[in-house]
Amino acid sequence: MSYILIVEDEEDIARLVARTLEKNGHKTRIAPTLAKAQELIEQETPELVVLDLMLPDGDGLELCKYIRFKEQTEIPVMILTAKGEEIDRILGFEMGADDYIVKPFSPKELALRVKAILKRVKQIEPPSSAINIGPLNIDPNSMKVKVEGKDVRLTRTEFNLLLTLIKARGKVLTREILLEKVWGYTFEGYARTVDTHVRRLRKKLGPCAEMIETVWGIGYRFKD
Incomplete structure (x- = not known):
């Protein structure tokens, strides 16, 4: 309960x-x-x-x-x-x-x-290996993120969004797919929720922000 x-x-x-x-x-x-x-x-x-x-x-x-x-x-x-x-x-x-x-x-x-x-x-996922992409370091098990060795504090939703984009690295994910995968629903009219979270996530990632690409009219992609 x-x-x-x-x-x-x-x-x-x-x-x-x-x-x-x-x-x-x-x-x-x-x-x-x-x-x-x-x-x-x-x-x-x-x-x-x-x-x-x-x-x-x-x-x-x-x-x-x-x-x-x-x-x-x-x-x-x-x-x-x-x-x-x-x-x-x-x-x-x-x-x-x-x-x-x-x-x-x-x-x-x-x-x-x-x-x-x-x-x-x-949701409990099996242990995963640390992810290192240039200056970006992610530990999926402890939910810790570092950029250039400095801790970046993300909310659980921001962390799940980042991990979802990275797991689909190189592929474009529509806002609707991200809503389903990260938020668990696809109510009409809530696609802007994704945009706001991506903007906030980029701000926190600083020099790594450009790793998340906007595919205009479709969604987002983590650089391959």
């Missing part, structure tokens, strides 16, 4: 999300504020945080930042908010969110996307 923390100040929405997730076998707790969410995370690490952005004591992105920079945690974050502009989505992904759903939402879609996130978090 997975423990999911719901950070939402609107009681009706929080209860709907909780009921939806509990029907699918998850344990939930609700935090109506950022302060309460941090308190609960310190008490018990959740396997997923469902996060609203507009909270009484601040912007939900602050909690996203807190989670991402908290030592030794790789908690996936799903943003669930009424803020649906493209710039809001980009900011959410820039702060390390793994997924983004706009209110009003479909409980069925929410359940499916939570399932997809938890599946890829729990």
Whole structure:
């Protein structure tokens, strides 16, 4: 049974999300504020945080930042908010969110996307050898990445995206294929999610950014 923390100040929405997730076998707790969410995370690490952005004591992105920079945690974050502009989505992904759903939402879609996130978090792959491509070094077992000997901290989604591109080295992967392989779903209209994550990944890879090529109108390819 997975423990999911719901950070939402609107009681009706929080209860709907909780009921939806509990029907699918998850344990939930609700935090109506950022302060309460941090308190609960310190008490018990959740396997997923469902996060609203507009909270009484601040912007939900602050909690996203807190989670991402908290030592030794790789908690996936799903943003669930009424803020649906493209710039809001980009900011959410820039702060390390793994997924983004706009209110009003479909409980069925929410359940499916939570399932997809938890599946890829729990997915255990057999041990793999370290990957060395020029100044880029990747250890698939420890999820550690180095560029020119310096550690690069990636979210789990960014790491899976990088590994997926490398495994298909030289081949073009469409946005739809990447959504299926990395995110575990192919909902219409979410191809921009891939673009945002690729942009963020390139920024973190610095001098190795050009290894990920854009194939205009199709998708992306890791240089062969």
